[in-house]
Structure formats: structure tokens, C-alpha cells
Amino acid sequence: MASLHKSIEIDALAQVAYHQWLQYEEFSEFMDNVQEVRRIDDTHLHWRGVIAGKPIEWVTEVVEHVPGRRIVWRNSEAADTHGVIMFEPLNMGRTRMTLDIEYQPESLEEKIGDVLGIVEANLEDDLQNFKEFVESRGRYTGGPDPNSVSPA
Template sequence: MTTMEKSVTVDVPVHEVYDQWTQFESFPRFMQGVAEVRQLDDTHLHWRAEIAGVEREWDAEIVDQTPDERITWRAMQGTKNDGTVSFAPVDGGSCTRVTLRMDFEPEGFAEKAGDMLHIVQSRVGGDLERFKEFIEHAGHATGGWRGEVKPGDAGTTGSTGAAAPAGGAGTTGTTGTTGTTGATDPAGTAGLGDMSGRGYPTEDDTIPPV
């Protein structure tokens, strides 16, 4: 197993940097090799990415999320791909230190060779630099979700019902709700139409190219 940790200082306040990171579906805009990230609900993501020349798909679960502090996730099947991204204000709060720590288990010859050449570590560093350029160019987040996920809450989405002002108007309930696309959630958690205010970019959002 490979453990890697990279950091970058972003010239944007922590609440904006954190809010942008919660917009998981925007990751392909600055993460090399990531073709798609789909938000399934408040704590589950589906990834499609190329790793060392091999395309893989997997689901990940957010197991710990505290606004303006950290987001921790784990892969639910297949290759181990777990990590934590943490946020800390610096320079009196005008900037943010973003630290990404990942545990990655190479699988197959191509991925093991890539690991030996530190390809994955280099990609993580590059992703952080592209994220820095992305948010600094925009100056503000394209959306945000201020809900909290505590360890042990995974799989119980919509428990907080909190959304950032920049996010979409998600609906959360305890008796079953319907998202904006008409997807009914029989478990009585957040409707999946807009992911409870995760605020994904729409055609009306201005998102700078990177």
C-alpha cells in the first residue's frame, strides 16, 4: 500500500475553498485522469478514472465531513483508495492550506509500475496545483454544501439538512422526499434531484477554464 500526502496554499479564504471541494462533480475539471464523478447521495460517489493507463470505476463513501476542516472517504469495493482532505486557515484567514492524504493500493502490473515511478504521487500534487488555479481564478466557490457527516453516520444521508447559500435548494426530510428530478427516496433521506444543496454547477454558472 502506498500512502501519499501533498499540500498547497490557496489564496482564497477557507470557507470558499472548502465549499468548492464539496462540488465533487467538478473534479474532472482539475483532476488528471478523472473522467466522471457522480454524486449518488450526500455520502456516496461513483468515480470513473484512468489509473496508470487502466480505466476503473468504483464507489466511494464519505465517512467523516466537518465544514471548513476535513472530508474523509473510503472506497467501497475494488482497489483500496481512501483518503482525507483537510483545510486550515493561514495568513490571518486570507489563505487556506489544503492537505490531501491518500492510501492507495496498486493493482496489476501497470499500476504497480506506475507506483514505482511515483506517477500517482505526482498526479496528486498536480491535482492540488490545478485546484489552486481553479479556485483562485474564480475567486469564489461555484457552490457548496455545509452539512456534516460524523463517523458512524455513513449510509444515513440527509441527517443535517444544512446547505450553503451558494448551493442548490435541496430538500431534506424524515418521511421520504423527492428531488428536483423526481427521484423518490423511500428511506426518508435527501431527495437525489439536487443532492441536498450540494450546489453542482449549472449552465448558468461561470466556471473558469483551467
């Protein structure tokens, strides 16, 4: 079992970062290996992407959701793959976003990528890209005003 723990500080309010993260359909705009994320229902997401040059698809389930603070998920098809993303408000309108993931590399390519640190580097890139995505907008994209409707 492999695990990763990464944090990044974002120059945006926690509410903005959190609500942008909920715009799952936009993940392909800042995650290099993700081609599409589609909402199946209130707790399930269908992902399409490329890992080690191979197209893959998977489904994740949100198993715990603390609005504005934390989202816990698991891969519905690989019980060993799960994670949590947390949003911690800091002073001066900043947010610390922390991502913890546990996963089991299965294929030879995934195992090699894990040993070489490719998975960790991709995660760091995705978080940096998310930071830039949020900071360049100043507010979250899409969806209703977070003060008027609970997120899905």
C-alpha cells in the same frame, strides 16, 4: 500499502476552497485522470476515469465530514484505499489544503506507476490545478450559498 501526504497553499478563504471541493461533479475540470464524478447519495460518489490508460470506475464513501475543515473518505470497493482532505485557514485569506491518501496498487501498471512516482506526480498536478481553479474564480462555483444551507 502506499501512502501520500501533500499540502498546498491557496490564495482563497478556507470556506471557499472547502465549498469548491464539495462540487464533486466539477473534479474533471482540474483532475486529469477523472472523466466524471456523480453523486449517488449524501455519502457516496461514483467515479469514472482512466488509470494507466485503462478506463476504470469506482465508488467512494464519505465516512466523516467536519464541515469547513475535513472530509474523510474510503473506496467502497477497495478497503485498502482511503484518505482525508483538510482545510486549514491561514492569515491573509489563505488556506492550507492537506491531502493524505493510503492505497494498495493492484495491477502491474498501478504498481509500476507507484514505483515510478506517477501517482504522486498526478496528485501534485491535481492539487496545483485545483489551486488555480479556485484562485481564478475567487469564490466557489455552483451550489447554494454556504451560509444558508449545509453541504451534502
